[in-house]
Amino acid sequence: MIYLDHAATSFPKPPEVLDAVRRWFSEVGVSADRGDGPHCQDARVEVAAARSLVADLVGTKSGLVAFHSGATESLNLVLRALLRPGDGVVATAFEHSSVARPLVTLQKERDLRLHVIPPDADGALSVDAVVTALAMHRPAVFVFPHASNVTGACFDAAAFCDVARRAGVVTVLDACQTAGLFDLRVGADFVVASGHKALLGPPGIGFVASRERELSPQKQGGTGSSAALAEHPTRWPYAFEAGTPNTPAIFGLAAALRYRDAVARSAALAASVANTVALAEALVRLPGVSLVAPTGHARAPVLSFVHADFDPAEIGAMLAAADIHVRTGFHCAPWLHRHLGTELAGTVRVSPGPDLSPAEIAAVAAAIG
Amino acid sequence: MERYSRQMRVAGVGPEGQRRLLASRALIVGCGALGTHAATALVRAGVGEVELVDRDIVEWSNLQRQILFTEADARDAVPKAVAAAAHLRSANADCRVTAHVADCNVEFLAHLASEPTVVLDGTDNFATRYVLNDWCARHAVPWIYAGAVGTEGAAMVLRPGGPCLRCLWPEPPRQADVGNCETAGILAPAIAAVVAFQVAEAMKVMLGADTTRGVFTCDVWRGQYGVLPVASAPAEDCVVCRGRAFPALVGERPGAVTLCGRDAVQIDVPRGASVDLDAIAARLTGIAVDVVRTAHLLRFKADGCRFSVFPDGRTLVFGVHDPLRARALFDRWVGVA
Numbered sequence: 001m002i003y004l005d006h007a008a009t010s011f012p013k014p015p016e017v018l019d020a021v022r023r024w025f026s027e028v029g030v031s032a033d034r035g036d037g038p039h040c041q042d043a044r045v046e047v048a049a050a051r052s053l054v055a056d057l058v059g060t061k062s063g064l065v066a067f068h069s070g071a072t073e074s075l076n077l078v079l080r081a082l083l084r085p086g087d088g089v090v091a092t093a094f095e096h097s098s099v100a101r102p103l104v105t106l107q108k109e110r111d112l113r114l115h116v117i118p119p120d121a122d123g124a125l126s127v128d129a130v131v132t133a134l135a136m137h138r139p140a141v142f143v144f145p146h147a148s149n150v151t152g153a154c155f156d157a158a159a160f161c162d163v164a165r166r167a168g169v170v171t172v173l174d175a176c177q178t179a180g181l182f183d184l185r186v187g188a189d190f191v192v193a194s195g196h197k198a199l200l201g202p203p204g205i206g207f208v209a210s211r212e213r214e215l216s217p218q219k220q221g222g223t224g225s226s227a228a229l230a231e232h233p234t235r236w237p238y239a240f241e242a243g244t245p246n247t248p249a250i251f252g253l254a255a256a257l258r259y260r261d262a263v264a265r266s267a268a269l270a271a272s273v274a275n276t277v278a279l280a281e282a283l284v285r286l287p288g289v290s291l292v293a294p295t296g297h298a299r300a301p302v303l304s305f306v307h308a309d310f311d312p313a314e315i316g317a318m319l320a321a322a323d324i325h326v327r328t329g330f331h332c333a334p335w336l337h338r339h340l341g342t343e344l345a346g347t348v349r350v351s352p353g354p355d356l357s358p359a360e361i362a363a364v365a366a367a368i369g
Numbered sequence: 370m371e372r373y374s375r376q377m378r379v380a381g382v383g384p385e386g387q388r389r390l391l392a393s394r395a396l397i398v399g400c401g402a403l404g405t406h407a408a409t410a411l412v413r414a415g416v417g418e419v420e421l422v423d424r425d426i427v428e429w430s431n432l433q434r435q436i437l438f439t440e441a442d443a444r445d446a447v448p449k450a451v452a453a454a455a456h457l458r459s460a461n462a463d464c465r466v467t468a469h470v471a472d473c474n475v476e477f478l479a480h481l482a483s484e485p486t487v488v489l490d491g492t493d494n495f496a497t498r499y500v501l502n503d504w505c506a507r508h509a510v511p512w513i514y515a516g517a518v519g520t521e522g523a524a525m526v527l528r529p530g531g532p533c534l535r536c537l538w539p540e541p542p543r544q545a546d547v548g549n550c551e552t553a554g555i556l557a558p559a560i561a562a563v564v565a566f567q568v569a570e571a572m573k574v575m576l577g578a579d580t581t582r583g584v585f586t587c588d589v590w591r592g593q594y595g596v597l598p599v600a601s602a603p604a605e606d607c608v609v610c611r612g613r614a615f616p617a618l619v620g621e622r623p624g625a626v627t628l629c630g631r632d633a634v635q636i637d638v639p640r641g642a643s644v645d646l647d648a649i650a651a652r653l654t655g656i657a658v659d660v661v662r663t664a665h666l667l668r669f670k671a672d673g674c675r676f677s678v679f680p681d682g683r684t685l686v687f688g689v690h691d692p693l694r695a696r697a698l699f700d701r702w703v704g705v706a
Contacts, residue, residue, distance in 0.1 A: 311687070313628055313635065317679045318665040330630045345631065367665070 002324040002360045004279075006272070007149050007177060007302040007351035009196045009203060013256070020255035021202055024248040031247050033224030033238075043247055050254035051237070057257065058175075058209040059185030065209045066240035067250055071176050071194035072098040074208035077240060078172055078190050079106060079143065081215040088113040088139035090169075092125055093339050094148040094155075097332040099174055103143075113137065119339050123151055123294055127159045134167045142169045146178035146186075147300035150333045150349060151293040151340070152276065154178065154300045157186040170213070177300050180260055181269040189213050198268065200260055201253035204246045215240065271354035272301035275361075279303065279350055282361050286369040292340050292347050304331075304340075304347035307368070312348045315368060319348075322367035326350050372461075373415050386576045387415060391463065393575040394418040396485035398473045398501060400449040401425075402555065403515050404491030405437040406564040407571070411489075412457045412464045414572060419457070420485065422469040422477065423449040424693040428672070434557040472696055473497055475618050478504045487574040488512035489567060493549055494700040495541035496617075502527065502534040503615035511574045515567045519553045520590035522563030526570045526580040531603030531610035539607070551671070551701055552656050558589045625692035625699070628685075634695035636703075638682035646680060649703060657702065671702050678703055 003011050024043075032044040051062040058065075068074045079102045083089055091103055093116055107114045115137045117129055125144075134142060142164045147154035157173055164171045165187065173188035180198030184191055192208045195201030220232040221242030233239050260268060277296070280303050283289050288308035293299070307315055316328035329346040330337055337343040350364070370377070373387050382390075395416050397404045400423035411419055427435075427442040427449055435449075442452040454468035471477050473492070478500070488505055490513060492498055498514065505512040509529035516523055527533050566585040573580050583596040603610030624637045638644075646667040653660050657669040657676075667678045674688040676698075684703050686695040 311633075311677070311685070313631070313633060313685050314666060314677050317635075317677065317683050317685060320683065321665070321679045321681045329628055 002322075002356075002363060004324060004326045004350045004352050004356075004364070006198065006353045007300075007349065008327060010180075010198055010200050010353060013200055013202065013252075014259045016255045016259045017200060017202060017252045020251040021248045024251040028247070028251075031224065031244055034244075046254055047245070047247065047250050050250045050257070053254055053257035054207055054209055057179070057184055058188075058191040060191075060209050060211055064212065064236050065207055066237040067245060068206050068208065068241070069204055069246065070196075070206035071174070071192050072206070074192040074206050075099055075172070075174065076102050077218050078192060078208055078215065079103065079141070080218045082141050082170060082172070083110060083112060084140070085110040086112070087141070088115070088137050090115045090117065090130075090133050090137055090139040090142045092117045092144045092155075093119050093335045094125065094145050094150070094153070094333065095143070095335060096145065096149055096174065096176065097334060098176075099143055099145070100334050113139070115139070116335055119153070119336070123292075123340070124153050125155050127156055127163060130160050131163050131167075134164060134169055138167075139169055141172060143172040143174065145174040145176070146182060146184075147302070148333070148336065149177050149302060150304050150331045150336050150347065152299040152302040152304075152351075153294050154182070154298065157188065161187040161189075177302065180256075181265055181272065181300070187211070195249065195253040195256070198260075198272075199253065200256040202249045205249035205253050208240070210236065217242070219243075268354045269301070272352055273297055273299060275352040275354070275356040276301040276303055276350075278358070278361050279352060279356075279364065282365045283350075283368075286365060289368070292342060301353075302349060302351035304342075304349050306342060306345075306347055310368075312346050315348045319364065319367050322363060324364055324367055376414060381573075381576060381578055389577065390415050390572070390575055391417045393486040394420070394483070395571060395575070396420045396422070396481070396488045397491055398422055398488060398497065399491030399493065400435075400453045401431065401491060401493060402434040402436075402550075402557070402560040403517065403564055403567070404449075404489070405435045405453055406560055407489050407491060407515075407568050408453055408457055408466075409436060409460070410564070410568040411571065412461045412466060414568075415461065415463055416575065417463070418465045418467070420467045420469065420481075421450045421453055422471055422473045423453075424470060424472045425449050425697040426694065427452050434555060434560055470693070472693055473500065475500060475504065484508055484510055486510075487571050489571055490514045490516075494704055496700065496704075498534060499541050499617040503609055503617040505529070506531070506533050506609045507615050507618065511580075513567045513570050513574075515563050517559040517563045518550060518555060520556045520559050521586070521588045522559045523587075524563050524566045524570075524585045525583070525599070526574070528580065531607065532600060533603065533607065533609050535609050536604035536607045537599065539604075549701065549704070552652055556589060559587065562587045562589050562594070625696045627690055627692055627695075632690050633685060633687045634689055634692050636684040636686065636695060636699045638684075642682040643680060644678065644682045644703075646678060649678060653702070669702075672698055674698060676702060 028042050030039045032047040051065045054065045055062040075098050117133045161171045171188045172190045175193040179193035195205035196203040217239040219242045223238040225238045226233045291305050293303040312328040327349045377387050400421050426446045427438045429443045437453045437456045448470040450468035454466045457466045511528045514525045570580050583598045587594045608614045627634050650662045657671040660669040677685040689695045
């Protein structure tokens with residue numbers, strides 16, 4: 001199989017990640033902070049290491065990293081905790097459903113003033129557009145993705161965070177498409193990412209990391225700390241980790257973060273983007289194909305295209321017949337497709353990893369052309 | 370019992386036989402031409418419970434031969450099982466008629482409230498027939514195959530212990546080889562002739578009488594009717610009768626998924642399947658609209674939907690949202706797997 005769906009989840013995972021998950025099941029078996037024996041200590045050490053590795057990744061303290069079932073849970077927590085009735089919130093047309101849907105729900109529940117910044121004519125998002133939106137709408141929160149999961153357009157997150165901080169607006173960065181590739185130390189108040197995409201971890205683990213910001217817990221339950229109290233704790237990170245944690249996935253994530261360290265992350269980004277550009281060049285040569293994506297190297301390794309004669313679902317089936325795995329349709333980006341003019345059938349989305357040979361790129365073109 | 374007086378006068382029925390019919394349960398799979406003819410006869414004959422299962426809706430092209438349905442049913446696109454049950458209930462209140470709008474697959478059969486006395490085949494595809502064959506063999510339920518296309522028809526009783534359908538044809542014939550009503554047409558009397566045999570045999574099963582051995586065949590155009598003999602014992606190499614394996618109950622049938630946010634359904638076929646797109650294209654030419662064969666797919670329009678069939682059998686049906694409906698259209702027009 002030629003796997004071109006790394007924007008959904010990375011495949012295959014490094015053997016080190018599988019070994020770490022297996023080690024938890026075969027040798028550890030318990031949660032951190034749920035006992036005192038050597039197994040528990042083993043779990044505690046590794047979970048602490050995972051927090052520290054994530055903290056390094058985003059540039060914060062390890063005590064300000066909370067693990068969840070995925071970025072969706074983290075984003076729901078942060079948005080629900082930050083937004084109060086009547087608040088303003090600015091988002092972008094590039095949001096994934098894991099941001100768009102909680103916002104639309106909260107808009108109804110809490111009478112939010114929601115403003116969505118449209119893409120500019122180039123399919124990008126300028127700092128000026130952000131400055132203008134923040135000035136006009138005076139939101140409490142600005143939430144934005146580091147890169148589009150549909151087009152691969154990537155945004156100047158450091159500049160966005162800077163202008164938001166000057167405007168007194170709390171920033172929430174959705175780094176799902178970039179964690180494991182881009183530098184996430186951009187000054188966001190909250191960084192959210194899933195562990196199973198370019199971070200190379202297993203599914204079932206995501207995190208939110210904060211810069212000294214308080215939140216109110218949105219889910220109450222057992223935390224392994226303050227167990228004698230009926231009241232849920234309020235301190236990071238336990239306040240936001242109610243219930244038995246997914247410790248095997250945290251083990252896997254820690255192994256993945258060691259496997260793809262900062263040097264490996266920039267190498268993976270360069271290789272993945274080079275593969276994306278090469279795919280784009282091969283695809284635009286095919287009659288009928290138009291890219292729905294920025295061109296060039298300043299991008300995340302994901303691109304979308306449409307075909308004049310074939311529905312995206314047909315292209316997906318043609319590629320599947322050649323054992324090439326891509327994604328077709330709407331990619332959980334409900335606001336973006338209207339701006340791209342792809343609201344009827346969506347797009348074909350291709351997202352390579354760092355390993356893709358010229359022969360495989362040729363096979364993709366041959367399966368369509 | 371007065372309403373059954375003429376039927377009870379028949380030797381082999383009598384008041385005891387009528388009570389047996391009233392205590393019987395018939396499952397009719399498919400509510401098209403075969404199913405509506407058979408259901409009408411069984412409900413009027415006083416079969417106690419008749420269960421109808423069909424996944425499709427009534428269309429104008431059905432009215433020529435699918436008795437029970439009205440123009441209003443076609444106009445309102447009523448599910449066939451629902452429309453048939455409604456009309457049947459007014460024909461005989463003694464009979465409990467149940468309608469299932471469903472695909473008669475392994476899961477459906479597993480959830481039947483209780484096993485039927487007899488199963489009548491009213492389907493238009495061999496994939497479902499092989500599921501029926503294997504399920505009936507496993508559960509020791511007699512079933513009666515029936516099929517009609519053009520001016521010809523065939524029917525046969527398949528009793529527990531065999532021979533079964535696989536003794537005659539170990540694998541389902543390709544839909545492209547047998548044709549169907551959409552491609553070869555259908556004359557209504559061919560249906561009536563086949564169902565006459567099928568219903569009489571079903572009644573004999575319910576009455577505990579011996580059933581006819583062999584394949585009933587007819588050609589109502591040429592005026593030929595007869596029963597071809599078949600072996601009385603199961604085939605030596607039959608996986609069902611001899612091996613007690615039931616391939617259709619374990620194999621995956623194609624899944625159907627509505628594409629996220631689209632008015633389109635994708636039919637998936639088991640991995641490793643392949644279809645002859647050229648053969649399907651040849652069969653559809655002149656019947657379906659806009660038949661186009663490209664290097665990678667076959668496209669055509671039929672029943673108001675656009676189909677794209679790929680070499681691995683995967684099929685996209687555009688213009689339909691309901692996976693059940695898409696599956697029915699797939700079996701009708703593509704008919705692989």
